[in-house]
Amino acid sequence: MSHADKVNFREKLSLFSEHWSPKVIGRLNDYEMKLVKILGEFVWHTHEETDEVFIVLDGTLTIQLRDRDVVLGPYEMFTVPRGVEHCPKADEEVSALLIEPRGVINTGDAGGALTAPYESLIN
């Protein structure tokens, strides 16, 4: 698929099933749009260099912050500000769109077993 094709989120979501492993499905200058499936609890982590946008497509996502929870349903968006520790969780599977600069690591400063490889569903 070239840069110049449209992206259907449902079609792209049908191409993978693993959780916590964002797939690049679009680009905007030096930013990337990624689809991710979420189930269970992630690790607490911080992106020191960038904000990170979550847009929920299906399900209910809780983004735990140290001082409160942000609960997102479909057509809801939240920007985690740079430097703010957060930990996403979902009791049932969630599909979400992430927007962030190219090269952001999903586990941020935390690293560990949930660190996902760079995977793209576009050319």
Place this chain on the structure above:
Amino acid sequence: MSHADKVNFREKLSLFSEHWSPKVIGRLNDYEMKLVKILGEFVWHTHEETDEVFIVLDGTLTIQLRDRDVVLGPYEMFTVPRGVEHCPKADEEVSALLIEPRGVINTGDAGGALTAPYESLIN
């Protein structure tokens, strides 16, 4: 609303009715997320300095390019590459999310009567 609140697209869409006038509803570093309502045909224009992302929330949007049309329904996304002339149109009202760097003018190089003022629905 502060940077740290979530955004519900439906709630924000209920706050305005005019067409072709994007409203900033979120930020990501030096980028902005904007909601826009679209009806009829826009002007042909180009953004020489940046790509521009369209994500359709409701309705069917046609992004006319000089060599083809890109037709987007809900949960579909298209990145108009920088420098590519385009003209959105919709026979029935469309709601869409735009993502682009702060300060992009809706009519790009074309200017004219459809050039929208900078409006934000966040603080």
